[in-house]
Amino acid sequence: MSDIYENIMELARRRGFIWPASECYGSVAGFIDYGPLGSMMKRRIEDTWREFYVVNEGYYEIECPTIGQEDIFIASGHLKGFSDLMCQCPHCNEYLRADHIAEGGGVKNASSLGCADLAREIRTLPCPACGEVLGDVEVFSFNLMFQTSIGPGSQRKGYLRPETAQGMFTDFQRLLRFYRDSLPFGAVQIGKSYRNEISPRQGMIRLREFTQAEAEIFVHPARKKHPNFSRYAEYRMPLLGIPQQQGETPAIVITMRDAVDRGLVANEYVAYYLALTHDLLVTVGVNPEKLRFRQHLPDELAHYAEDCWDAEILSERFGWVETVGIADRTDYDLKAHGTQSGERFTVFIPYETPRKERRIRVVANMGALGPRFRGKAKAIADALAEAVPGKDGVTIGIDGEEIFISPDLYQVREEEVDVPGEEVTPHVIEPSYGIDRMIYAVLEHSYAEEMVHDEERTVLRFPPRISPIQVAVFPLMNRDGLPEIAREITTRLKAARIMAEFDDSGAIGRRYRRQDEIGTPFALTVDYETPGSGTVTLRDRDSMQQVRVRTDTLTELIRSLLDGSSSFASLKSA
């Protein structure tokens, strides 16, 4: 079957958008190169992302190493949770999930067993692929993280990060100081992540090395109203929530205000980023008709998450592709790093007025305790501070030893103290974008083949802000001083930081087609009227219409067409 995917990937290869990686040695599945036009397009999409998150939201970008030490991934859960217990059937060589086989054979909690235990459990069970009893099989843990070693002698394990998110968590204290100790704040990262997929087969949809753009927004757990919610409160878009999926009804089109009020979306933060994501995806060229937001069902929702939605993009080849995840991850990540590192991952939130609290404090009488208990006295005093003594004294445990402390050895004081505030572990709102998937979606949704004068025309209808080449400049004829004028115009456009490309090769029609194919939105042609009138023709990629425009105001005009502040349709010939 020759589908649109093959045509797009052929175009992408031929024109320098996407290539298989390291082809001269034979490529490896799950790795791609972005060619000259692909890199430029990717950068423009990333810059649009930055415009939304860094410039508008004010969440600054950071850049952390792609290799992390083991502790990070112990805390994040990737070392454990990102592993599959697998085995290979000795009869049919099929790779199988060992824990699934065990559970199928009635073993409870198989995934929590070790490799050796699991191998014992499944040796009497049949292989689900060939039916033979497995017998003597080795169970091994396959982790989706790439492992490496840091420094010589491989003393220290390192892992290539499976997501960029952890960097924002590990830098939490620094970020908190940077944002002057107050919530909410956020940080973002755009960069490579790595997952050693078992069989990455869907071209650039499932890569072993891919680019993520993630934001981690730290909010007060009890204050989940977005300060700028009004921006998207009336934004209306289709949501496929849990009720719609369970009732198998279509997505409901609803404003973000209503979605939060009705409890479909957990809070304003999540709703805000659902809308922002919709806005962003459409801005970079995703077809809104082929975009939906689907809520995670209770069984796919991580246990700690409060709410999670995927932006899914419809691809002719791959169906609905998860491209963005937007989750309220609560305090899970920060708590985990707090426990693992022993460092503080909380924010001190002062009360508006300090609260008076009555406290009962047990103060040891060291003058009496010291001589009697000697070395243990300090431990006993500490234990007393935590204890709740009865009338006749208290029994405390020190190193497993029960010790009775009579009331003459301590004092119980009741006092009133000022409590100025409390330590709070923020909740994390995480929008996470798969940039490569976005790029594929934009390519597929922009791609069109149409008949023009009985000839097929291939065109990428990119939004102008995404196009790698922004304007092409042609001399109509390759003589009579026309090329010189066209070159001079090209230079002027470039000086204004517009990506302009001069082309004088072949017939004019061919040159238009070349640019159509790579999505260049506009073309300027210097013709025989140019020297006399100071005008050139401006040709619009999508309509193929032309207008004459003045050359002296060209850079301003092109700039406004590119940033969307004016449109081709509104132009009148000069």
Add this chain to the structure above:
RNA sequence: GCAUCGAUGGUCUAGUGGCAUGACUUAGGCCUUCCAAGCCUAUAGCCCGGGUUCAAUUCCCGGUCGAUGCACCA
């Protein structure tokens, strides 16, 4: 990863145990006053490794990549 099928200039493709087709593209030239026109010329290819053979792009084995099915999948 398993099974099946496939891999020929940049792209699409013909074909073969002995010199490897054609089209498009690209580059140079001629021509050309706005949408892949025409003419001339040039560049460029049998996925990788091993085996069989006088000789392998072709046959055999292994690998890589791709498609399909199975398995797996934040």
